Amino acid sequence: MSNPNLQTTKRETFSSGLAVFFATLGSAVGLGNIWKFPYLVGINGGGAFILVYLVCIVLVGMPVAISEFYIGRRTKSNPIQAFDKLKVGPLWKIIGYLGVMTSFFVMLFYSSVAGWVYLYTFKALKGDFTSIASLPMKEAGAFVTKEFDMVVGGPISPMLWQLIVVSVVSIIIFAGVKKGIEKVTKTLMPVLFVLIIVCALRALTLEGARQGIDFLFSVDFSAITPAVLLSALGLAFFKLSIGMGTMITYASYFTNDNNMPATSAKVAISDVGISMLAGLAVFPVVFTFGLEPGNGPGLLFNTIPLVFSKIPFGSTLLIAFFFLASIAATTAMTSMFAVPVSVLTESLNMRKSTAVILTGGMVFLIGIFTVHPSSLLGNVEIFGKSFFDLFDYISSNILMPIGGLLIAIFVGYFVTKDELIDELSNQGRLNMVFFLRIFRLLLRFITPILLIIIFLNSIGLIKF
Ligand code: PHE
Numbered sequence: 356m357s358n359p360n361l362q363t364t365k366r367e368t369f370s371s372g373l374a375v376f377f378a379t380l381g382s383a384v385g386l387g388n389i390w391k392f393p394y395l396v397g398i399n400g401g402g403a404f405i406l407v408y409l410v411c412i413v414l415v416g417m418p419v420a421i422s423e424f425y426i427g428r429r430t431k432s433n434p435i436q437a438f439d440k441l442k443v444g445p446l447w448k449i450i451g452y453l454g455v456m457t458s459f460f461v462m463l464f465y466s467s468v469a470g471w472v473y474l475y476t477f478k479a480l481k482g483d484f485t486s487i488a489s490l491p492m493k494e495a496g497a498f499v500t501k502e503f504d505m506v507v508g509g510p511i512s513p514m515l516w517q518l519i520v521v522s523v524v525s526i527i528i529f530a531g532v533k534k535g536i537e538k539v540t541k542t543l544m545p546v547l548f549v550l551i552i553v554c555a556l557r558a559l560t561l562e563g564a565r566q567g568i569d570f571l572f573s574v575d576f577s578a579i580t581p582a583v584l585l586s587a588l589g590l591a592f593f594k595l596s597i598g599m600g601t602m603i604t605y606a607s608y609f610t611n612d613n614n615m616p617a618t619s620a621k622v623a624i625s626d627v628g629i630s631m632l633a634g635l636a637v638f639p640v641v642f643t644f645g646l647e648p649g650n651g652p653g654l655l656f657n658t659i660p661l662v663f664s665k666i667p668f669g670s671t672l673l674i675a676f677f678f679l680a681s682i683a684a685t686t687a688m689t690s691m692f693a694v695p696v697s698v699l700t701e702s703l704n705m706r707k708s709t710a711v712i713l714t715g716g717m718v719f720l721i722g723i724f725t726v727h728p729s730s731l732l733g734n735v736e737i738f739g740k741s742f743f744d745l746f747d748y749i750s751s752n753i754l755m756p757i758g759g760l761l762i763a764i765f766v767g768y769f770v771t772k773d774e775l776i777d778e779l780s781n782q783g784r785l786n787m788v789f790f791l792r793i794f795r796l797l798l799r800f801i802t803p804i805l806l807i808i809i810f811l812n813s814i815g816l817i818k819f
Pocket residue numbers: 382383384385386387388461593594595596597599601687688690691
């Protein structure tokens with residue numbers, strides 16, 4: 356039996372810069388790229404939204420990500436102990452506690468959607484969607500919608516798939532940083548990348564490809580309203596997995612020679628690339644079959660099975676698409692799971708197996724309430740919202756912006772310039788003084804203001 360106290364002294368790290376890149380990308384790439392990005396682009400008018408989103412990534416996403424990297428690697432600790440090591444007074448530990456709570460809340464509904472994705476992969480493998488091919492378009496549409504409500508609203512199977520997701524993630528975390536997170540992300544991220552390119556290339560040979568590309572790339576500035584700006588900012592946050600301790604935790608395993616600002620840029624660029632590829636895989640098909648691009652979250656579950664079953668090699672592509680979505684959901688959820696486990700094992704000296712079972716068990720037992728409204732437990736409501744909406748709302752609209760704001764203020768104002776430059780430049784080995792000046796300026800003056808605006812809007816104190 357291992358001595359749990361040793362775990363705090365001997366901390367695992369990733370084995371190379373490439374491992375750091377894939378693990379961080381594994382956290383960033385998730386249902387956000389495949390589920391949220393295409394539908395937000397769809398309802399917010401296409402290319403204009405993408406442009407605003409990119410600005411948000413640069414002005415808010417990357418500065419907060421780099422700040423979390425700073426805290427994590429500087430202290431090599433979980434998000435709560437990190438603030439002890441930085442010797443900044445107990446109040447800042449709130450960032451850590453909030454992070455644990457937020458990652459837990461996000462897992463509750465994320466595991467539910469991830470379960471649907473696993474289930475759809477399984478259904479695609481079984482050939483459940485092949486009968487659609489012979490149906491006329493309208494009936495095929497009705498079939499897929501009914502299927503979604505039946506499958507996801509079924510009494511038992513969504514919970515079962517959620518349990519499978521939680522178990523897979525638990526095993527990865529239990530296996531450790533190198534043998535679990537690193538191995539899985541290094542193997543699966545390239546697979547995801549290849550599969551998404553194949554899906555996008557296939558979609559681009561369809562009749563509606565031109566319209567899909569135009570929709571994605573044409574920029575109509577009149578579509579940029581304050582509401583669009585806010586949803587782009589929220590997406591940037593969710594996409595880069597920031598504001599909830601995830602990046603602090605992963606960075607605590609980073610290698611000392613990693614160029615962290617460069618890692619944040621590479622991850623942000625690759626993540627945007629994967630979102631664009633997801634858009635290229637989805638929109639040409641949407642236009643080819645005359646569907647509504649602003650179809651909402653159902654775009655993934657209602658549209659993809661429908662259209663892929665109507666094109667040659669569609670059933671293979673359908674499996675590929677849902678398989679890649681399962682990879683994305685799993686690696687992203689792994690990074691959330693790492694947060695409470697690192698705190699339980701290091702701050703409470705809990706054995707790793709106990710921490711993993713406790714976290715997984717709680718995610719599952721509370722998470723089953725986030726299933727579809729028509730399923731067994733899905734119609735329980737608190738404050739007039741389903742559990743799914745409630746946890747999504749609290750974490751995305753309240754906890755993540757507060758977490759991000761506190762991190763930006765902390766690193767911008769309470770960490771000395773020398774200390775920040777020392778860590779981010781790897782003790783002066785990297786020459787990046789100009790970049791770091793700009794970064795600090797953004798972090799002190801632009802990022803917090805934008806975050807305060809989203810937060811006030813999301814709790815209804817200011818309206819656009
Ligand atoms: N970035 C992930 C996605 O896009 C979601 C996520 C959020 C992961 C927060 C970890 C922490 O799906």
